[in-house]
């Protein structure tokens with residue numbers, strides 16, 4: 307759960323109050339409205355100029371970034387692959403978050419779950435774009451974080467992979483009682499979560515269906 311109060315960042319975000327407290331929340335809005343910036347603030351990849359962000363009541367400003375990112379993991383718009391093998395790329399997330407490596411059997415299992423037909427010893431250099439995305443998904447699932455931040459690319463070249471990643475993540479989050487906050491450009495996806503949809507318009511919260519009192523009232527100003 308996140309609570310944001312009086313947040314300002316450059317002329318990009320201006321959010322007096324925002325509560326994100328459902329298991330799955332969608333952030334929607336036009337390109338350039340500030341969705342990614344907002345998401346990055348939730349695990350301190352960006353720090354606001356003003357305002358407070360609380361996670362489960364604790365102020366992010368007073369939290370160690372590494373400790374925070376152990377529990378709040380972001381799957382970004384472009385896959386990040388490190389030199390080495392598929393296995394190295396899986397374990398590195400655990401390493402970064404101070405967790406012990408998983409055994410080979412767990413790596414094979416997670417590769418099956420994300421339907422990546424590779425072995426832990428395989429090299430990454432020749433992976434396709436979609437395979438890289440699946441590998442990054444497997445890496446963050448293996449981190450077993452509490453909160454997942456998903457930034458869906460606006461112009462996914464491979465829509466099928468994007469949909470697959472989303473479905474795997476939603477299932478994982480539901481089965482394990484995790485939290486998912488996702489930026490989505492798909493009206494179909496956002497339509498599946500009408501109870502927790504945050505609509506950002508020009509850096510302001512136009513609507514938060516979970517907390518209607520937090521949205522800008524009229525909807526006339528700043529429509530995309």
Ligand SMILES: Nc1ncnc2c1ncn2[C@@H]1O[C@H](COP(=O)(O)OP(=O)(O)OP(=O)(O)O)[C@@H](O)[C@H]1O
Pocket residue numbers: 316318335336337338339340341342343344460
């Ligand atoms: N660190 C920064 N400094 C200055 N401007 C920035 C910074 N980060 C983002 N911006 C600008 O802020 C605006 C919002 O960017 P952001 O990536 O948050 O939008 P978005 O809603 O996620 O867009 P998209 O849907 O296209 O991914 C853009 O105009 C972007 O160029």
